[in-house]
Every structure is written in C-alpha cells, then in structure tokens.
Amino acid sequence: AQSVSQHNHHVILSEAASLELGCNYSYGGTVNLFWYVQYPGQHLQLLLKYFSGDPLVKGIKGFEAEFIKSKFSFNLRKPSVQWSDTAEYFCAVNALRIYNQGGKLIFGQGTELSVKP
Amino acid sequence: DVKVTQSSRYLVKRTGEKVFLECVQDMDHENMFWYRQDPGLGLRLIYFSYDVKMKEKGDIPEGYSVSREKKERFSLILESASTNQTSMYLCASSLRGTIRVFSGNTIYFGEGSWLTVV
Numbered sequence: 001a002q003s004v005s006q007h008n009h010h011v012i013l014s015e016a017a018s019l020e021l022g023c024n025y026s027y028g029g030t031v032n033l034f035w036y037v038q039y040p041g042q043h044l045q046l047l048l049k050y051f052s053g054d055p056l057v058k059g060i061k062g063f064e065a066e067f068i069k070s071k072f073s074f075n076l077r078k079p080s081v082q083w084s085d086t087a088e089y090f091c092a093v094n095a096l097r098i099y100n101q102g103g104k105l106i107f108g109q110g111t112e113l114s115v116k117p
Numbered sequence: 118d119v120k121v122t123q124s125s126r127y128l129v130k131r132t133g134e135k136v137f138l139e140c141v142q143d144m145d146h147e148n149m150f151w152y153r154q155d156p157g158l159g160l161r162l163i164y165f166s167y168d169v170k171m172k173e174k175g176d177i178p179e180g181y182s183v184s185r186e187k188k189e190r191f192s193l194i195l196e197s198a199s200t201n202q203t204s205m206y207l208c209a210s211s212l213r214g215t216i217r218v219f220s221g222n223t224i225y226f227g228e229g230s231w232l233t234v235v
Contacts, residue, residue: 001129004159006159009157024218034224035140036226042228043207043227043228043229044160044207044209044226046224047222049223090159091158105150105162105224106162107152107159107160107161108162109118109157109158109159110157110159
C-alpha cells in the first residue's frame with residue numbers, strides 16, 4: 001500500500017534558523033507531490049507542488065522543495081524561518097492512475113513547526 | 118476566489134445519533150473528498166467522489182457513508198456516531214484531469230468541522 005512518512009513530528013527552531021522537513025513516500029510509479037500548511041485556526045493551504053519538470057520547486061513564502069526520485073523523497077526547505085511560519089506542515093502524494101481506476105491524495109502524519117521569536 | 122464551505126464548524130453529538138456533515142464548493146470541481154484529521158495521524162481519506170452519484174471508499178470508510186446528488190455538494194453521514202469518531206473533518210475539492218481522475222490539480226480544503234461525540 002502507498003504511504004507517506006514525515007520523519008519529524010515536532011520541530012522547534014529559533015527565528016532565522018534554516019528549516020528542512022523530511023518526506024518520503026512509497027510508490028514506484030508516477031506521482032504528484034505536495035506540501036500543505038495549516039496555520040493555527042486556519043484551513044489547509046497549498047505551499048507548493050511538483051508534477052513534472054525541474055525537481056526543485058519554489059512555493060509561497062520562501063519555501064522550496066526538492067524531488068529526489070531515487071530516494072522517493074520530497075523534502076521541504078526554507079533558508080530562514082520566521083515566527084509566522086509556526087504551523088503544521090503536511091506532505092502529500094498523489095499516485096497517478098488511469099481514469100476511473102481511482103487514485104487519491106495520501107497525506108503524511110504532519111510536522112508541527114514551532115518558531116521561537 | 119476559491120471556496121469550499123463546510124456548514125458546521127463545531128458540533129457536539131451523542132453516541133448513536135445520526136450526523137450529517139455538509140460541504141459545498143463553488144468552483145465547479147468534479148472531485149470532492151472527505152478526510153478526518155487526528156493528531157499524529159495526519160489526514161486520512163474517508164470517501165471521495167469524482168462525479169455526481171459516484172463515490173469510492175478511501176482508507177477508513179467504516180462507520181461512514183456519503184452522498185453526492187449535486188456536483189457542488191458532498192455530504193458525509195455518520196449513521197450511528199461513536200466516540201472514536203470524535204475528530205476534525207475536512208472537506209476538499211479539485212478539478213478532474215482530462216485523462217486521469219487525479220491529475221495533480223490543486224486540492225482546496227474547507228475550514229473543517231470539529232465533531233465531538235459524547
């Protein structure tokens with residue numbers, strides 16, 4: 001069965017520190033990859049997504065992620081975090097399937113990021 | 118602007134009650150989803166629908182059913198609520214791909230419905 005693993009459950013950083021959140025998935029076929037963010041009290045929002053082309057993807061708010069196919073990874077990075085980045089981050093994978101044979105977005109367990117001012 | 122609206126933000130229901138969670142999207146999306154979100158477990162897919170009257174089970178469909186009578190509306194039904202269904206429920210929608218049902222189009226989420234079953 002397909003799965004998505006986020007290595008860190010809770011990350012605590014000081015402002016200006018660099019961030020890397022790990023995400024690995026298990027699926028051998030073609031995938032689309034996403035990072036979503038959920039700020040306290042708000043709904044899930046898309047940070048960035050990858051579905052083809054340059055494996056280094058830039059998203060909103062200075063975030064980027066790199067797809068490494070050989071490692072089945074899609075790690076999220078930000079060079080310098082801010083207090084306002086405090087949120088929960090979810091990696092998600094969409095295993096592409098042929099029409100009418102299903103397919104779904106599978107989420108990781110989430111990583112809670114706390115940034116200390 | 119994109120909008121997925123869940124009718125109830127907070128509900129408290131008794132064990133055994135029938136519970137309806139309603140979701141409406143105004144983007145003419147073909148795909149709609151219901152997830153539940155629990156600490157340490159991330160989001161888990163309950164059911165999804167890729168067209169009117171079509172539904173497919175997700176990872177954890179037991180104890181739930183869904184209804185999609187109109188394109189814009191996707192309802193989640195708890196036939197007989199139990200305490201282990203206390204959770205945050207998230208509705209989402211996306212466009213269907215031309216070849217694949219799920220083509221990498223962005224999925225848009227509602228704000229969530231907090232359900233407590235006592």
